[in-house]
Amino acid sequence: MDNIDKRNRLDDEPFSYRVTKNNTVFLDYFGKQIKTLRGKDAEKFLEKIQDAEDKQAVQLILAKATGNFKRGNERK
Numbered sequence: 001m002d003n004i005d006k007r008n009r010l011d012d013e014p015f016s017y018r019v020t021k022n023n024t025v026f027l028d029y030f031g032k033q034i035k036t037l038r039g040k041d042a043e044k045f046l047e048k049i050q051d052a053e054d055k056q057a058v059q060l061i062l063a064k065a066t067g068n069f070k071r072g073n074e075r076k
Contacts, residue, residue, distance in 0.1 A: 004060060013055065015062035019046070027066050035066050 005011075018026045025037040025045055037045050045065055052058045 005056070010056055010059040010063065013059055015059055015066065017045075017049075017062060027062060029066065029069075034069050037065070 014030050016028045016031070018028070019042075020026075023038075023042050023046070025042045026033050027035040027037065045061070048061050049058060052061060
């Protein structure tokens with residue numbers, strides 16, 4: 001894990017997720033929704049989250065699930 005998050009950005013826990021009754025998963029970055037997972041993708045994601053060892057592992061799974069969404073031109 002040390003080689004993956006060299007700048008310790010996942011320590012701030014920027015990612016979060018919400019699960020609805022029908023197993024739709026919403027992925028958030030600092031409270032802003034950035035991706036929605038449904039069906040098999042949502043099931044796979046929830047399985048990975050269940051198997052996560054600690055909070056940093058959960059943050060890494062969330063970061064990978066969101067993909068490359070930041071381009072450098074986002075407004076704050």
